Amino acid sequence: MRHIAVMGYGTIGSGVVEVLERNKEIIAKRVGDEVDVKYVLDLREFPGDPAEDKIVHDFSVIEKDQSVSMVIETMGGLNPAYPFVKASLMAGKHVATSNKALVAAYGTELLEIAKEHNVNFFFEASVGGGIPVIRPLYTALAGEVVEEITGILNGTTNYILTKMDKAGETFETALREAQELGYAERNPEADVDGHDTCRKIAILTAMATGHEVNYEHIYTEGITKITDVDFRYADAMGTSVKLFGSSRIQDGTVHAFVAPVMIGKDHPLYSVNDVYNGILVKGNMLGTSMFYGCGAGKLPTASAVVADIIEALKNQDHHVEMGWDSENLTISAMNSISFRYFVRIKGIADKRVKEVEAVFGKVEVVELDHMDEFAVLTETMTEEDYEIKAKKLSGIRQRIRAEF
Amino acid sequence: MRHIAVMGYGTIGSGVVEVLERNKEIIAKRVGDEVDVKYVLDLREFPGDPAEDKIVHDFSVIEKDQSVSMVIETMGGLNPAYPFVKASLMAGKHVATSNKALVAAYGTELLEIAKEHNVNFFFEASVGGGIPVIRPLYTALAGEVVEEITGILNGTTNYILTKMDKAGETFETALREAQELGYAERNPEADVDGHDTCRKIAILTAMATGHEVNYEHIYTEGITKITDVDFRYADAMGTSVKLFGSSRIQDGTVHAFVAPVMIGKDHPLYSVNDVYNGILVKGNMLGTSMFYGCGAGKLPTASAVVADIIEALKNQDHHVEMGWDSENLTISAMNSISFRYFVRIKGIADKRVKEVEAVFGKVEVVELDHMDEFAVLTETMTEEDYEIKAKKLSGIRQRIRAEF
Numbered sequence: 001m002r003h004i005a006v007m008g009y010g011t012i013g014s015g016v017v018e019v020l021e022r023n024k025e026i027i028a029k030r031v032g033d034e035v036d037v038k039y040v041l042d043l044r045e046f047p048g049d050p051a052e053d054k055i056v057h058d059f060s061v062i063e064k065d066q067s068v069s070m071v072i073e074t075m076g077g078l079n080p081a082y083p084f085v086k087a088s089l090m091a092g093k094h095v096a097t098s099n100k101a102l103v104a105a106y107g108t109e110l111l112e113i114a115k116e117h118n119v120n121f122f123f124e125a126s127v128g129g130g131i132p133v134i135r136p137l138y139t140a141l142a143g144e145v146v147e148e149i150t151g152i153l154n155g156t157t158n159y160i161l162t163k164m165d166k167a168g169e170t171f172e173t174a175l176r177e178a179q180e181l182g183y184a185e186r187n188p189e190a191d192v193d194g195h196d197t198c199r200k201i202a203i204l205t206a207m208a209t210g211h212e213v214n215y216e217h218i219y220t221e222g223i224t225k226i227t228d229v230d231f232r233y234a235d236a237m238g239t240s241v242k243l244f245g246s247s248r249i250q251d252g253t254v255h256a257f258v259a260p261v262m263i264g265k266d267h268p269l270y271s272v273n274d275v276y277n278g279i280l281v282k283g284n285m286l287g288t289s290m291f292y293g294c295g296a297g298k299l300p301t302a303s304a305v306v307a308d309i310i311e312a313l314k315n316q317d318h319h320v321e322m323g324w325d326s327e328n329l330t331i332s333a334m335n336s337i338s339f340r341y342f343v344r345i346k347g348i349a350d351k352r353v354k355e356v357e358a359v360f361g362k363v364e365v366v367e368l369d370h371m372d373e374f375a376v377l378t379e380t381m382t383e384e385d386y387e388i389k390a391k392k393l394s395g396i397r398q399r400i401r402a403e404f
Numbered sequence: 405m406r407h408i409a410v411m412g413y414g415t416i417g418s419g420v421v422e423v424l425e426r427n428k429e430i431i432a433k434r435v436g437d438e439v440d441v442k443y444v445l446d447l448r449e450f451p452g453d454p455a456e457d458k459i460v461h462d463f464s465v466i467e468k469d470q471s472v473s474m475v476i477e478t479m480g481g482l483n484p485a486y487p488f489v490k491a492s493l494m495a496g497k498h499v500a501t502s503n504k505a506l507v508a509a510y511g512t513e514l515l516e517i518a519k520e521h522n523v524n525f526f527f528e529a530s531v532g533g534g535i536p537v538i539r540p541l542y543t544a545l546a547g548e549v550v551e552e553i554t555g556i557l558n559g560t561t562n563y564i565l566t567k568m569d570k571a572g573e574t575f576e577t578a579l580r581e582a583q584e585l586g587y588a589e590r591n592p593e594a595d596v597d598g599h600d601t602c603r604k605i606a607i608l609t610a611m612a613t614g615h616e617v618n619y620e621h622i623y624t625e626g627i628t629k630i631t632d633v634d635f636r637y638a639d640a641m642g643t644s645v646k647l648f649g650s651s652r653i654q655d656g657t658v659h660a661f662v663a664p665v666m667i668g669k670d671h672p673l674y675s676v677n678d679v680y681n682g683i684l685v686k687g688n689m690l691g692t693s694m695f696y697g698c699g700a701g702k703l704p705t706a707s708a709v710v711a712d713i714i715e716a717l718k719n720q721d722h723h724v725e726m727g728w729d730s731e732n733l734t735i736s737a738m739n740s741i742s743f744r745y746f747v748r749i750k751g752i753a754d755k756r757v758k759e760v761e762a763v764f765g766k767v768e769v770v771e772l773d774h775m776d777e778f779a780v781l782t783e784t785m786t787e788e789d790y791e792i793k794a795k796k797l798s799g800i801r802q803r804i805r806a807e808f
Contacts, residue, residue, distance in 0.1 A: 132544030140536030143710035285707040293693035303689040306547035
């Protein structure tokens with residue numbers, strides 16, 4: 001019997017307890033021993049809950065119990081998640097967490113402590129919910145030099161953009177709907193401003209390169225400026241707009257960003273809709289792979305945590321090499337990255353195209369009926385180039401990066 | 405320095421040597437030691453090739469060299485792959501193979517021998533080429549009860565079907581094109597008759613259930629009867645036809661089959677085109693995940709072999725639990741599986757629909773211009789039901805299983 005403790009009995013934490021119970025047999029077979037949840041740490045009581053008798057309010061009970069070989073952190077946030085995880089590792093306990101904020105902020109230190117204490121610090125569930133992506137990066141893709149990771153990493157924003165795309169909704173309506181369905185928080189900034197995606201692409205980039213990534217260095221733009229009008233143009237062009245977290249790694253240079261990107265139907269991420277996530281990984285030998293699935297949700301995310309539990313307990317006395325070192329990776333400035341641009345401009349196309357082409361060079365023009373504006377698609381240029389050129393044009397209403 | 409031997413210096417074997425050389429640094433970092441190809445076993449000589457001096461013609465050189473800790477089998481076929489792999493494992497060497505025929509036919513025995521001799525027998529490249537799917541099944545999805553695996557597992561047939569779909573080509577033209585491009589063999593039966601897909605879904609089913617699967621028990625139907633006319637109807641309906649290998653596992657009952665299936669645009673495998681493969685895995689907690697990528701090709705497949713090399717050499721003294729036991733899984737008869745059916749019938753819809761509905765029950769009728777036939781989509785029924793009913797109707801020209 002292996003004893004573990006779950007810290008935080010919210011959605012994910014209770015999901016972990018549920019998955020461990022419902023798939024008890026196969027998990028015991030994989031681990032080679034039964035897995036028992038000895039403690040559940042939470043400030044609240046849960047009368048009537050099956051975990052009622054396991055609830056403790058004091059972390060030190062878990063920390064000091066040497067029979068507990070692994071701790072699951074599903075509290076979220078940095079405090080007290082960070083000190084509790086750190087103390088657990090230092091007490092020689094494995095840790096699995098679903099907490100991307102923790103991993104993005106303190107991953108390097110926690111990985112180091114895990115190594116020193118010959119235990120494991122796993123975080124599959126911190127990116128892509130139930131989609132296996134962290135583990136493939138250090139196992140199945142172990143022999144690859146990763147050249148690109150681009151993902152739709154946030155289910156809330158993907159749900160909103162999908163509603164805007166397929167149902168013609170405004171951002172505000174789609175957001176409200178997402179909130180009513182429980183997909184979006186009352187304070188949705190972490191999602192819609194791209195901060196959640198930013199932490200996730202930082203973690204993936206660190207996994208892919210083996211070096212620490214400071215997520216604050218990644219250019220991050222959310223979806224709040226994307227409008228239903230943009231999607232009317234997108235529809236006319238057969239394109240869509242998705243919030244990408246992306247890293248492109250070449251010759252030691254890393255370009256990383258979070259931003260809405262307009263893509264065409266043949267992009268592998270085009271058909272990743274609703275709350276689903278999709279993560280595209282390009283390796284130098286492998287070419288392009290894509291992983292697709294439920295990016296959030298109680299049981300899928302819990303299932304990813306359980307995969308961590310199984311790997312840690314199978315490697316009970318063994319630190320599995322994964323993660324990254326403390327060498328800080330330089331992220332190139334956003335203005336050196338190149339895109340095409342979808343630009344909406346006030347006025348009538350016929351009258352202004354010459355002027356626009358004098359500034360941007362050759363463009364494709366897109367017009368909708370009954371509008372006092374038109375749109376153009378530029379050729380590929382750097383962000384810096386775009387900014388300099390765009391200043392020369394009056395009446396620019398929108399600019400979305402495009403890749404198709 | 406870890407010494408390995410590569411058996412078979414064809415496309416995949418030379419790809420493995422190339423990946424090991426080109427990604428030498430990252431591979432050494434992952435393994436914790438340099439990996440050296442000491443021997444390449446092949447009947448031919450390769451004058452001028454970088455591997456020229458490593459070529460041996462006699463397997464016993466490899467078998468007897470105790471410094472060789474791992475053998476890579478990329479010869480294909482059963483003989484001499486089977487005796488060589490068996491002897492390698494018995495000599496205490498890890499083995500990785502890309503050979504699905506070998507794994508489907510002798511996997512159970514080779515897994516047992518590997519366990520007895522405390523070495524590893526890995527075969528990531530045997531299914532899905534470069535797509536990580538075997539490894540996720542025993543790592544990332546380790547805690548899941550797998551309920552379904554459905555895949556587009558053969559690049560050749562997917563290329564042919566894509567050409568028929570998008571370019572309106574006949575089967576024969578598309579096959580010839582695939583042969584000219586080197587995607588299809590001169591004798592394409594293993595691909596177009598579904599045998600390759602059958603072995604792959606057998607391996608995936610065994611991985612998912614933990615029990616041996618006899619691939620000969622899996623109903624297998626290829627794509628040779630699919631015509632350009634079928635795709636004209638599919639186009640009119642917004643559907644496509646894909647060759648599926650599929651297992652659906654419920655309450656200990658396993659339904660498995662290989663057959664062309666008509667699917668709609670919202671099926672996650674709909675947009676898997678050309679030589680790409682896609683594999684959908686449904687877990688009881690996780691819901692649906694999909695893995696997508698290059699299902700074949702020299703470097704992607706070699707990259708999957710290299711992932712096996714890394715895992716085996718990292719676990720040099722350790723047998724990694726994976727695979728299946730010798731308990732033979734019962735595959736339910738095809739006639740108990742349920743589908744909808746796309747059926748093309750001679751005659752004029754208006755005149756025959758009543759008769760057709762008297763037999764099949766409610767149907768959707770699809771008509772194309774200038775045809776002496778029409779098509780219907782039935783409701784869901786078992787294969788057995790369909791066969792009994794279809795006998796009552798004259799003039800049935802085509803029957804394709806449908807899921808949408």
